Amino acid sequence: MKKIKIKIWIEDDEKIFGKGNYELLKAIEECGSINQAAKKLNMSYKKAWLKKEQTQDFLGGEIFISKKGASLDSGTKLSPRAKGFLDFYTELEKELEENANIKFKEKKENE
Template sequence: MRLAYKIWLDNNGKVFGDGPYDLLLRVEQTGSLSKAAAEIGMSYNKAWRLIRSMEDRLGFPLLKCKAGGSSGGGSEVTSQALRLMQQYRALREEVENTLEMLYTKHFNNKENNG
């Protein structure tokens, strides 16, 4: 048996969680929303709608986008998005550690295992 859980930030609807974090992390690594979406098996249009929805709920831009052309387009994660990603990663790590400790306390001792 193992502990399973999901966490996300909510602001009149789900606004940020593991999926959006992964997408933005991949944009940061690839410099492209299109490439990031492809890496996780998401269409570009769905990724774009997700970004716009999050920006509307958060009240700040997550990406700076350059249109394509001969030099190619690209996307850059904004400083506000990077801060959100850092905060979310730190929160998630602390939640994971705390929940694992509580799970061990309540389920991994001889009294509870019968």
């Protein structure tokens, strides 16, 4: 069955937030570490760090809460601002795909 998939990005002047930024933030949220997230995404640490900096610049503030040490709550977590933006991006992508697929199905039925 054919269906539409959408790749979106949000621009603010020359700053961009897209799927790569989204995937890195999700991986950091899952792994609790920029280094582990970079490994999971087969990305160099330097590239992950630069993408993290770009994302931070795009969102206009800190996007991580880091705690050093060996305790259970140590590591890197997303700030509430970053989590909220991830939720927004996820919902936006889902809604756009759903609407595009409804239109696509309607078009195919009318042919």
